[in-house]
Amino acid sequence: MQNICIFAQNNQIKNMATHIEIQPIEKSKIDSVDFDNLPFGSVFSDHMLECNFVDGAWQTPIIKAYSPITLDPSAKIFHYGQSIFEGMKAYKDADENTLLFRPLENFKRLNKSAERLMIPAIPEAIFMDGLKKLLEIDNQWVPTNEGSSLYIRPFMFASGNGFHASPADAYKFCICTAPSGAYFSGKLKVLIEEKYARAANGGVGFAKAGGNYAAQFYPTQLAKEKGYNQVIWTDDNTHQYIEEAGAMNIFVRINDTLITSPTSDRILDGITRKSIIQISKDLKIDIEVRKITVSEVIAAAKAGNLKEMFGAGTAAVISPIAGFGFQDTDYDLPELEETYAALLKKTITDLQTNKTEDPHGWRVML
Ligand SMILES: Cc1ncc(COP(=O)(O)O)c(C=O)c1O
Numbered sequence: 001m002q003n004i005c006i007f008a009q010n011n012q013i014k015n016m017a018t019h020i021e022i023q024p025i026e027k028s029k030i031d032s033v034d035f036d037n038l039p040f041g042s043v044f045s046d047h048m049l050e051c052n053f054v055d056g057a058w059q060t061p062i063i064k065a066y067s068p069i070t071l072d073p074s075a076k077i078f079h080y081g082q083s084i085f086e087g088m089k090a091y092k093d094a095d096e097n098t099l100l101f102r103p104l105e106n107f108k109r110l111n112k113s114a115e116r117l118m119i120p121a122i123p124e125a126i127f128m129d130g131l132k133k134l135l136e137i138d139n140q141w142v143p144t145n146e147g148s149s150l151y152i153r154p155f156m157f158a159s160g161n162g163f164h165a166s167p168a169d170a171y172k173f174c175i176c177t178a179p180s181g182a183y184f185s186g187k188l189k190v191l192i193e194e195k196y197a198r199a200a201n202g203g204v205g206f207a208k209a210g211g212n213y214a215a216q217f218y219p220t221q222l223a224k225e226k227g228y229n230q231v232i233w234t235d236d237n238t239h240q241y242i243e244e245a246g247a248m249n250i251f252v253r254i255n256d257t258l259i260t261s262p263t264s265d266r267i268l269d270g271i272t273r274k275s276i277i278q279i280s281k282d283l284k285i286d287i288e289v290r291k292i293t294v295s296e297v298i299a300a301a302k303a304g305n306l307k308e309m310f311g312a313g314t315a316a317v318i319s320p321i322a323g324f325g326f327q328d329t330d331y332d333l334p335e336l337e338e339t340y341a342a343l344l345k346k347t348i349t350d351l352q353t354n355k356t357e358d359p360h361g362w363r364v365m366l
Helices: 076-080 103-116 124-137 210-225 271-282 294-303 340-352
Strands: 003-009 012-019 047-054 062-065 083-085 088-092 098-101 149-158 171-180 188-192 230-234 241-245 248-254 257-260 286-289 306-313 317-326 329-332 363-365
Touching: 047 124, 062 124, 076 149, 083 103, 083 210, 098 124, 098 340, 103 124, 103 149, 103 271, 124 149, 124 171, 188 241, 210 230, 241 294, 248 271, 248 294, 257 271, 271 286, 271 306, 271 317, 271 340, 294 306, 294 317, 306 340, 317 340
Parallel strands: 188 230, 188 317, 257 286
Antiparallel strands: 003 012, 047 062, 047 171, 083 149, 088 098, 088 149, 098 363, 149 171, 230 241, 241 248, 248 257, 248 306, 306 317, 317 329
C-alpha cells in the first residue's frame, strides 16, 4: 500500500501523512463483460475511489467495490448543483503497458472548476496517486482492442446537508472507470444554435460543472427532433460566433487553414483541443486560433471552400461533421479522401497508445 500525504483546509493544501485504504472486492465481474462490443461509459469496473472532505479536511481515500453512494435528501448536490467532473482515458500499448494522456491537465482543470463552484481543491497526491492505484488494481479492465479505452470519470460534489442556499460543509471526490468503445459512430450532422446558449460571460462555461450539461439537454433534444445529432453552440450575446459542439471543442477547415475558437469564460479549455493545436503545428498544418463567425462558415460552404468541420474531445476523440443546419438550410461538407480529421486522429491516438514518439512528454506510463 502506498503512503501519500494529503490534507486540504479552506482550499489551502497541507501535507500530512495518510494512506489509501484498499478494500478489494472478492470476485471480479470482468468475465461477464464483452470487450469486443463495449458501449461508451455504461459498463463499470470492479473498484472505485472515494474520498470525503469533512471538518475542513480531505480524509483518507478508499478504494472499494464500485457501489451506490448514499446521501441525505437535503445533500446540497441535489438542490444547488455543486457538482463538477473530469473525463480522461487510460490506454494499453502493444506491450500491455497502461498509459494516461496529460493527466495533470485534468487535475488542474478539476481544481479550476472546484474554485468556481466553491468546492475545496483536491490535493494532487489524492488525485494522481489515487488514480494510479485504482488503475493498478483494475488493470485488466483497460481494454486492449483498437479504438477502445478505459474511460475515467473523476468527480466531486457537495455531500453536506441543509436547505440553506450556501456552499456545503462536506464533499466527496470519487473516481469511477468504465471500459468503453467509441462515443459516436459515424459522421455527425449538427445544428448551429441561434436561440439557446450553454454558457455566458462571467458564468461557468469554462468549468466542467454538471449543470452546464443539464442545460444542453433540452436544446439538443430539439435539434435531434429536427434530425441533427448535436448542437453547435454560438456565443450567448450575438449568436454570431461558433464556440463548441456538445461535449467537444470545434475545428473548422477553410481551404487548407484549420481554425478553432480561443477559449474564454464560455468555452472549456479542452485537453484534446490544445493537443490538436500543437500537433497541427508539428505537422506544419496552417492553424489559427481566432473567433470564427457563422457567416464566414456559411460563405465558405457556399463558395466550396469549407473543407472540414470536426469536434475534438477526450470521449469522442475527433468526430468529423458531415453537414450542418442553419436557419432552415442544410449544408453538406465534401467527402475528401484525405482529411485533417483522419490525420490528426491517427496522430493523437498513435501518441496516446505509445505507437509513436512523444515529443512533448504527454504520456504517463503506470
Ligand atoms: C463542453 C466541452 N467542451 C470540450 C470538451 C473537450 O475537452 P477534453 O478534450 O479535455 O476532453 C469537453 C469534454 O470534456 C466538454 O465537455
